[in-house]
Amino acid sequence: AQKVTQAQTEISVVEKEDVTLDCVYETRDTTYYLFWYKQPPSGELVFLIRRNSFDEQNEISGRYSWNFQKSTSSFNFTITASQVVDSAVYFCALSLRISSGSARQLTFGSGTQLTVLP
Amino acid sequence: DVKVTQSSRYLVKRTGEKVFLECVQDMDHENMFWYRQDPGLGLRLIYFSYDVKMKEKGDIPEGYSVSREKKERFSLILESASTNQTSMYLCASRSPMTGQSSYEQYFGPGTRLTVT
Numbered sequence: 001a002q003k004v005t006q007a008q009t010e011i012s013v014v015e016k017e018d019v020t021l022d023c024v025y026e027t028r029d030t031t032y033y034l035f036w037y038k039q040p041p042s043g044e045l046v047f048l049i050r051r052n053s054f055d056e057q058n059e060i061s062g063r064y065s066w067n068f069q070k071s072t073s074s075f076n077f078t079i080t081a082s083q084v085v086d087s088a089v090y091f092c093a094l095s096l097r098i099s100s101g102s103a104r105q106l107t108f109g110s111g112t113q114l115t116v117l118p
Numbered sequence: 119d120v121k122v123t124q125s126s127r128y129l130v131k132r133t134g135e136k137v138f139l140e141c142v143q144d145m146d147h148e149n150m151f152w153y154r155q156d157p158g159l160g161l162r163l164i165y166f167s168y169d170v171k172m173k174e175k176g177d178i179p180e181g182y183s184v185s186r187e188k189k190e191r192f193s194l195i196l197e198s199a200s201t202n203q204t205s206m207y208l209c210a211s212r213s214p215m216t217g218q219s220s221y222e223q224y225f226g227p228g229t230r231l232t233v234t
Contacts, residue, residue, distance in 0.1 A: 009158070035222060043127075045208065045225040091160060105151070105176065106223060108160040 002027045004094050006109035013082050014117050021077045021112050023092030029053075033095040034068065034075045035106065040088045051075060082116045089113050121145070122226035124209055130232045137196040139229050141209030148213065150192035151223060152176075152184065155206040167192055199233045206230050 003026040013019045025034065036048040049059065051068050059066045063080045079086055092109040125140035143150065149168050153161040153176075163176030167186040181203060185193040192211075196203055207230075210223040 004160075006160075037225075043206070043228040043230075045210075047222040047224070050222055093161075105163050105166060106161075108153075108162075110158055110160040 002029075002094055002096050002107050004092050004107055004109035006090075006092055006112050008112045009110070010113045010115070012115045012117060015084060016081050018078060018080050019082050019114065019116075021079075021090050021092075021114065023075045023077065023109060025073050025075065025092070025094045027094060027096060029096055033104075035093040035095065036066065036075075036077050037091045037093065038088045039091065039111070045091070048077075079114075082114075084116050084118055087114060087116045122209060122211055122224050124207075124226040124229050126229050127227060128230050128232075130234065131196075131199050132234055133200060135196075135199050135233075137199050137231065137233075139194040139196075139207055139209075139231070141192045141194070141211075141226055142190055143192075143209075143211040143224070144190065145211060145213070145224065146189065147211040147224075148189070149211060150186065151210040151212070152182075152192065152194045153208045153210065154178070155208055155228070161208060164194065199231075201233050204231060204233045 005024045032053045034051045037045045038048055039045050049066055056068050065078045067076045089111045091111045093106040095104045095106055122143045131137050151166040152164045155161050162178050164182050165176050165184040167173045170186055170189050173184050183195045206228050208228045209226040212223045
C-alpha cells in the first residue's frame with residue numbers, strides 16, 4: 001500500500017526563523033512523483049513543487065527548498081526566513097500508477113499546520 | 119490562468135436530502151477528481167474520472183456517486199446525506215499523463231458541507 005506520513009501536525013515559529021516540514025512516503029512503485037501543496041486560510045490548494053522519482057537533485061525556489069532522499073523515502077520542505085504569509089496547511093502527496101485508465105491518483109499526507117508569528 | 123470552480127463555498131443540508139456538488143474546469147482537462155478533507159486525515163479521494171462518462175472509485179466511495187456528462191463538469195452526488203458526510207469537499211482537474219512527464223492537479227476553492 002502507498003502511504004504519506006507528515007508526523008508534524010502543527011508547527012509554530014517566529015517570523016524570520018527557518019522551518020522544515022517533514023514528509024516520509026511508502027510505495028512499491030519505481031516510478032512515482034512527489035508533490036507539495038499549500039493551503040492558505042482561503043482553502044484553495046496551491047501547487048508548490050513536483051519531483052520525479054528519477055531525479056534526486058534538491059531544488060531551491062526563492063525562500064523555499066526541497067530535499068528529496070530516496071534512501072530514506074523522504075521529501076522534506078524548508079522555508080528560509082519565514083514570513084507571516086507562509087502560515088498555512090502544507091500537504092505532501094505521492095502520485096501513483098493505477099491499474100485501470102491512464103490517470104494517476106494522489107495520496108496525501110495528513111498535512112502540517114504552520115503558523116508564523118510576527 | 120487555470121480555473122476550477124465549485125458551485126458553492128458553503129452548504130447546509132438536512133439528513134436524508136439528495137445533495138449535488140458541482141465542479142467546472144476551463145482547461146480542457148480529461149481527468150477530474152473529488153476529495154474530501156477532514157482534520158487529521160488530509161485529503162481522501164472519493165471518485166475520479168479520466169474522461170467523459172468514465173468514472174473510477176477512489177478510497178472512500180461509499181455513500182457517494184458521480185456524473186461526468188461533459189468534459190468540463192464533474193458532479194458529486196450524495197444520494198442521502200448523513201451527518202458523517204459533513205466535510206470540506208475539494209474538486210481537482212489535471213491533464214493526462216504523457217510519457218514520463220508528470221503533472222499537477224489544480225484544485226477548486228472547496229465546498230464546506232454541513233449535514234444537520
